[in-house]
Amino acid sequence: MGRIGLAHYAMVAPVQVLLLAFIFVPSLYVAWLSLHHSSYGQIPTFVGFANYAAITADPVFWRAFWNTFLVVNLVVYGELVLGLGLAVLMNGPVPGKRLIIAILIAPYAITEVTTVVMWRYMLTPDVGVINYALDSIGLGQITWWQSRFQALGVAAVLAIWQHLPFTFLILYASLMTVPTELREAARVDGATAWDEFRRILLPLVMPALLVALLFRYITAMRLFSEIWLLTGGGPARLTEVLAVYLYRQAFSYHDFGVASATGWMMLLLSLAIALPYLWHVYRQMFRHA
């Protein structure tokens, strides 16, 4: 294949320049900015860890943190259970499989904005299909516009609806690699369906399951539009999540220092969650080097 030369590095350069210019350098700058007081038309002044102190003393931040924690866990584990169940269901013979998969992945094509449009329509007070139906069978309405936990629950349902295709596809693709002979052999030995799932399918899809889990943890933490377009973080900032808190600090209150400190905390949290995966990738990559 020849030796690697300058021309080859030049071919890699555009990708790396984009990543450096638009992600890496800005991230470092955010770290620097998080140690400064900064607003429009002001020269940033160094304040040490004051922004971090301000955040950790702010009850709104902690509420946003716990809201994020709640929604992320609902979303990630909800998707995992539903995605795995669906992958197992679709793994057997099903008539019209291609069409069904097309239907199942349809939400992946929809913008988050339209997802919110759909669910707000169905959950319109008094007249939306879901609220009307719930109300008329005596269950009362889902009052996402005034109740903190109902709003967060709705946001979680929205996020699950939107991202289930991703989790499902990853698990489905990995289930397809399980040899049929293995499952048939187990059946012949008298294994029940549950045995077969727990002892054969689950261990074999575990790597894919962990990757899906980790990727969804990291991406679910970025949750913004679902809350922003559903409640705007209200009423009275009760339903804010971390990304909405950051957005408000930066673009409503123009406090870039506090927003940066929030951002840097989100970044560290993401890296902490990703650490086992990154370590695994690192070891794999440098095994041969």
Added chain:
Amino acid sequence: MLEQPWHVRATRYGLVAVACLWSLVPILLVILASLKEPKAIFEFPPSLIFTPTVDNYVRLWTAWPGFFADLRNSLIVTTGATLLTVLVSSAAGYVYARYSSTLLTLSAFFMVVVRMLPPIIITLPLFPVVNWLRLNDTHILLILLYATFFVSLSTWIMRAFIKQIPFELEEAAIIDGATLTQRLLRVVLPVAAQGIAAAAIFVLIFSWNEYIFALIFTTRNAKTAPVIIGEMLGTAEGVEWGVLFAAASIQLLPILIFVILVQRLLIAGLTAGSMKG
């Protein structure tokens, strides 16, 4: 595969049907409602058979002319971001597939790490810089941002596909005196066409649908369709649902059809991009 008893099969089909309804009903409700008279939009139960009207679409045209300009912006930004991503990822993916050095491995690891960072944080430093460079509210800024967040996935997908192409094919071209560029354009990329498509799909869907960056960095000239749909949902004087549904339907139908057509490549790309190290 062993034969399943009939009640097991019936339960399975039933559950699959429920899952299909869960996926499809919200989308169908919106598309159907976009063809209904305003007073029929909140009928219960929602009627499936009715005389369709294009009133909402006409009203969208007259009351929100900006929507169609924004749709055009979405098209420009999506095309630009997809082309840029494919171009730079093909070049990089080739090198990662064919060569190795410590520096390359380090840069590959760097690509994996930056994928973990939350995109929203980069809006903070970029906001003033972008204003200063007068890149605010331009297509090129969104194109660069969208491409940036997908070059690592796309490079990885290209690398996986190019690795499967035997190097002997290229050797034959080398003997014929082909340069690196000629080899790439005439030998490698035509064979890796599927990989290119898989690498393009993800950034294309993302760019068409993206909301936060467009919300923060565009105001008028480069505003994209999702942003104006968001504005229609947030109007203070009450949401005009019929018009909103017309806009949402126009935005979602092309991309929905596209996703259904490329579902196989979507699965191939996901497997190549996220499974292997």
